[in-house]
Amino acid sequence: MSQTIKITYREAFKQGLREALQNDDRIFLMGEDVGRYGGAFAVSKGLLQEFGEERIMDVPLSESGFVGAGIGAALAGMKPIVEVMTVNFGLLAMDQIVNNAATLLHMSGGQLNVPVVIRISCGIGQQLAAQHSHSWEPFFAQVPGLVVLSVGTHEDARGMLHTALQSPDPVIIIEYTSMLNLEKEISTDMGAVNITKAKVIKSGKDISIITYGTGVYKCLESADELAAEGIDAEVIDLRVLRPLDEETFLASVAKTHRALIVEDAWRSVSISSEISSRIMEKAFYELDASVKRLCGVEVPIPYPLHLEQASVPQKSDIVKAVKRIINP
Amino acid sequence: MSQTIKITYREAFKQGLREALQNDDRIFLMGEDVGRYGGAFAVSKGLLQEFGEERIMDVPLSESGFVGAGIGAALAGMKPIVEVMTVNFGLLAMDQIVNNAATLLHMSGGQLNVPVVIRISCGIGQQLAAQHSHSWEPFFAQVPGLVVLSVGTHEDARGMLHTALQSPDPVIIIEYTSMLNLEKEISTDMGAVNITKAKVIKSGKDISIITYGTGVYKCLESADELAAEGIDAEVIDLRVLRPLDEETFLASVAKTHRALIVEDAWRSVSISSEISSRIMEKAFYELDASVKRLCGVEVPIPYPLHLEQASVPQKSDIVKAVKRIINP
Amino acid sequence: MPKTKSKKIDLDAKKSRHLFYQMLLIRKFEDKAAEEYTKAKIRGFLHLYIGEEAVAVGVIQALTDDDNVLCTYREHGHALARGMDAGAIMAEMYGKQEGCSRGRGGSMHLFDKSINFFGGNAIVAGHLPMAVGMALASKKQKKGNITCCFFGEGAAAEGEFHEAMNLAALWKVPVLFVCENNLYAMGTAIRYSHSVQELEKKGAAYGVESSAVNGMNLMDVIEAANEAVQKVRDNGKPYLLVCNTYRFRAHSMFDAELYRDKKEVEEWKKRDPIPEFQEFLLKQKIITEKEIKKIENQVDSEIQKAVDFAEAGTWEPIDQLTEFVYSENETK
Amino acid sequence: MPKTKSKKIDLDAKKSRHLFYQMLLIRKFEDKAAEEYTKAKIRGFLHLYIGEEAVAVGVIQALTDDDNVLCTYREHGHALARGMDAGAIMAEMYGKQEGCSRGRGGSMHLFDKSINFFGGNAIVAGHLPMAVGMALASKKQKKGNITCCFFGEGAAAEGEFHEAMNLAALWKVPVLFVCENNLYAMGTAIRYSHSVQELEKKGAAYGVESSAVNGMNLMDVIEAANEAVQKVRDNGKPYLLVCNTYRFRAHSMFDAELYRDKKEVEEWKKRDPIPEFQEFLLKQKIITEKEIKKIENQVDSEIQKAVDFAEAGTWEPIDQLTEFVYSENETK
Ligand SMILES: Cc1ncc(C[n+]2csc(CCOP(=O)(O)OP(=O)(O)O)c2C)c(N)n1
Ligand SMILES: Cc1ncc(C[n+]2csc(CCOP(=O)(O)OP(=O)(O)O)c2C)c(N)n1
Numbered sequence A, B: 001m002s003q004t005i006k007i008t009y010r011e012a013f014k015q016g017l018r019e020a021l022q023n024d025d026r027i028f029l030m031g032e033d034v035g036r037y038g039g040a041f042a043v044s045k046g047l048l049q050e051f052g053e054e055r056i057m058d059v060p061l062s063e064s065g066f067v068g069a070g071i072g073a074a075l076a077g078m079k080p081i082v083e084v085m086t087v088n089f090g091l092l093a094m095d096q097i098v099n100n101a102a103t104l105l106h107m108s109g110g111q112l113n114v115p116v117v118i119r120i121s122c123g124i125g126q127q128l129a130a131q132h133s134h135s136w137e138p139f140f141a142q143v144p145g146l147v148v149l150s151v152g153t154h155e156d157a158r159g160m161l162h163t164a165l166q167s168p169d170p171v172i173i174i175e176y177t178s179m180l181n182l183e184k185e186i187s188t189d190m191g192a193v194n195i196t197k198a199k200v201i202k203s204g205k206d207i208s209i210i211t212y213g214t215g216v217y218k219c220l221e222s223a224d225e226l227a228a229e230g231i232d233a234e235v236i237d238l239r240v241l242r243p244l245d246e247e248t249f250l251a252s253v254a255k256t257h258r259a260l261i262v263e264d265a266w267r268s269v270s271i272s273s274e275i276s277s278r279i280m281e282k283a284f285y286e287l288d289a290s291v292k293r294l295c296g297v298e299v300p301i302p303y304p305l306h307l308e309q310a311s312v313p314q315k316s317d318i319v320k321a322v323k324r325i326i327n328p
Numbered sequence C, D: 001m002p003k004t005k006s007k008k009i010d011l012d013a014k015k016s017r018h019l020f021y022q023m024l025l026i027r028k029f030e031d032k033a034a035e036e037y038t039k040a041k042i043r044g045f046l047h048l049y050i051g052e053e054a055v056a057v058g059v060i061q062a063l064t065d066d067d068n069v070l071c072t073y074r075e076h077g078h079a080l081a082r083g084m085d086a087g088a089i090m091a092e093m094y095g096k097q098e099g100c101s102r103g104r105g106g107s108m109h110l111f112d113k114s115i116n117f118f119g120g121n122a123i124v125a126g127h128l129p130m131a132v133g134m135a136l137a138s139k140k141q142k143k144g145n146i147t148c149c150f151f152g153e154g155a156a157a158e159g160e161f162h163e164a165m166n167l168a169a170l171w172k173v174p175v176l177f178v179c180e181n182n183l184y185a186m187g188t189a190i191r192y193s194h195s196v197q198e199l200e201k202k203g204a205a206y207g208v209e210s211s212a213v214n215g216m217n218l219m220d221v222i223e224a225a226n227e228a229v230q231k232v233r234d235n236g237k238p239y240l241l242v243c244n245t246y247r248f249r250a251h252s253m254f255d256a257e258l259y260r261d262k263k264e265v266e267e268w269k270k271r272d273p274i275p276e277f278q279e280f281l282l283k284q285k286i287i288t289e290k291e292i293k294k295i296e297n298q299v300d301s302e303i304q305k306a307v308d309f310a311e312a313g314t315w316e317p318i319d320q321l322t323e324f325v326y327s328e329n330e331t332k
């Protein structure tokens, strides 16, 4: 019989990591401070002691170097999990990710697989200011050859890594620092997590709220508030930002005829833009109202709390936006 | 009285560069092979001889290093034009561009301007395969703090640099290698080029074709073909990819009630996605048909000509797409 | 551990007292910042410089007002040594618009253009190329000023270090690279981040003159910095000065310090640069116990003033959120 | 110019002939490629290795089949020396699906996993970190093979060089870095790209053993490569071998060669490694004029076969465009 346990988002990742390391000798974790420090955000705390230096490798500050090394190790038969401490530093490794990881299979005419998993912490919410608060999901999602996962729930924090490690292609897993201490219940025998489909987290009939990452719980809570006012919102967690599962959200829009897309990333050229334009192309005649986006304000994220919070959609913004779509 | 001259896209850039160097001592050009080699694409050929080593600086292969140095020189009162040979190598400088150039003004509370101009060659069309054919406009266009210009016409090739150099903020100028030898007529006294507005290149009433870069001449030619069949298309060159001038294309859509967006960049999370979703948000009730996008196929660009050409929209695709929108 | 070598520097009494004052101000200012952090007045990352004060104070005293200074996120000490107002720094860390960066930056992003203080950069090694560019500008403008760039030993593993050193040497530009080797990059000891740990040896790969100094002793740092700055100024060429030091506190307020022994920290604390310099001044009779008390009081009151200033500071209105994205003061 | 030093290597007649055959094959294959380029059979960038043959041939002969090889976009020579089929390479340059990378890659992206040949990488220095990772995998798997990574002197200015050297040294992994110093990076002479031009000196900054060799002389390269490979294999540690050489042709087919003197090129051509090796073999009576003729004919016919194969090759159907983006053979 299925039981549930209470678990933090951080602990869910750690359990996923531990399980992976136990299951397959080819798997190792490398990244800045993943070992002796215990992980910049304590996700891998204790793993060095459990698995030893060969499996939990602290690396110097050299993002291009060690991400490239992870790609090379993957080419040569290992299954590296490379942790890039945060997405902000990920720009330094972008050439390796795009020009090598995402491209080698194609350039080699199908000969070379790059089964590397790259975990990256992402997002706003810790008052870390402009150089430490990027939401780079849109950038990764632009690149053919990458599988891009966004971890919006505790189930996915627990299970996505496992499935990602089965992929013969490079997988980017985007994790959210601001959610690490959040506790939720998950099933103890939830089974393998799918990494090709979006998920209807709450079904509803009045509007589709499409989101991912830090948006998921925010939108769920907003949906609860809306329910109290008689609005039955459907909430979809995209989960896979590339390749996008459009079936799920198009089906939802065909049912609700309205959509709001919510994300923390900057508005222009974002995941939301892509979703909106796909709805435009493929569900235009289903729409009873124009699709709206709630995104990050287009500003390098400021340090003070009040400005930081004003930079991304909050629950009250979501509730307000939904109401405005339903009762214009 | 205004005269016109025939000029290649390459020569137009060179004239713009020469004029800039003549006008302001603070301006210098730095980049890989801009001097002794004559520029990877012969754009700066002869300028070293004319202006000397101090003004035309060959730099070692170190994209992060010399782009960062350009930013530093701009901070300290110079007006550097930094050439990144192609956008493919630009990923190596992305941290400098995003975390420094685009961010310093904000992080410093308005104290630090970064008047650097970064010229980057871009795009497909030379059979250079996956690592040398990127169209990265969408990525730059995501980043607040950058002004991103796309040079789709000879007028802009001649004049955009001049205006860009007046900007107190960092400007990315995206140039297209595949157009270098193309000859067109431009006016000899065309005056200063605006870098805040999109441009209606051809006005029409049946559909708005919105494009930029290599799309501009392609769409103009397609519009000519369509005209022969009685379809009067309006063609808009976005020109400024960030901050987007939405007024121009929204006004066009309000007039034509139909839109097709054309670009070479990969489809997902692209400039087209952004345009389509803005039309969705702000001109939904103007639309007589859903907005369509014609973009690059989502594949690392293959080497052989037939596959390369199949990777981006061709004239025939544009004509076909327009007809399908108008007569579904 | 590196030894203190004997040196010959002329420090007049006034300057000595001022440097002592600066070190003490940095120390106590950061103690206060840590306290305010626990009260949640300051948020985000807070990286303390405690234990490393002799480096910033010793190097920056060698610069002129026209020289440029670039630092990492661990830069309160440098900002104070450069003469930035303590109140403006504290207000910045509070996130108030009276802060040196209008509150936009916080602890990691202190800027003050009026004193040529260019951050406050939080991408490790990201400021090295910029420093080279600033020095290049000086050369082109024939300004005669130099650029001084501080960074940690961890940063020296990044490709940007290599590119910056090569460019600076090739272009012969007046930049002083100051590597603050505090033996750790977060939790990664230098033996895990560098195959060659004597970082001054890296200079030879670029033909950049370099030396190492005991960063725990102010007089040693002053001697080395004066010499290095003079060389950079005279030759217009880069110099790499490695200051071997130690941070007494955690990497940031989020760090449980699992990676090092408490004993190791205690050992290093015995070499605290502040009591050492105080002893030196007393022994040399440059200062009296009474004067020290006076300086302490002065520091305390300056810090109190800074806190008061920060407390009295105001929040930037939310409707100004999109300012400073473009220079025209509006998001286009 | 570097001097040829005397050496002691045992080369049996069969191997000697084979190496001579390889050098000649590379030379004539590339002459043919240039010809096909002018006929527009080959497009995109075409970077010829002519003049540098002794490097690829001399180094690769020291490797075993299990070793990994990574190269730049100037890699026809390495591919042939590694034993890749000339027809598969020519077909690749024609863009035919019978090519080694199914025509997807072209000249810059030759791959053949079956002989552990990992490209054909066109981002300068982008393959250095990958090479370190492959060597790391070998170490973890206790496979005993080594990884050999070729790159130009221009690449050594990139941050990736620094990071890769440091990581390889820190992790003690069996990688041989072969720097092909042909004095130019496109049109940028080494004096404009490196503040220290003796690139072997860079090894010391990482504790990586290194040496330089005259890359115009096959026997010298063989001696140096054998020694370096042996060390890497025995110690499991990185080694930097700098091969000083010269490219006789333009950087690519787009290059007008404005940056160097024709006389300089002519001087270097006097040191052409192929006639030099031929003389050596003749003088040592390892080979006869008649055998040389035979080898030449063999090479000619192999190249003709390659061209025929490429000509007979087929275009990949356009409806397969989106294959190989993801492994499931379809764009998701
Ligand atoms: C490019 C980059 N990678 C990682 C980080 C996260 N990080 C911040 S400080 C730090 C350690 C830096 O160590 P060091 O350069 O020695 O300076 P120290 O903190 O010791 O003064 C790390 C890994 C970052 N800010 N930037
Ligand atoms: C990161 C990057 N920057 C620039 C280029 C353009 N480019 C191609 S080859 C080359 C010169 C490389 O010189 P070197 O490393 O000496 O190799 P060589 O061509 O001489 O063999 C340049 C600048 C590139 N491909 N990648």
Ligand SMILES: [Mg+2]
Binding pocket: C152, C153, C154, C180, C181, C182, C183, C184, C185, C186
């Ligand atoms: Mg340190």
Ligand SMILES: [Mg+2]
Binding pocket: D152, D153, D154, D180, D181, D182, D183, D184, D185, D186
């Ligand atoms: Mg070279």
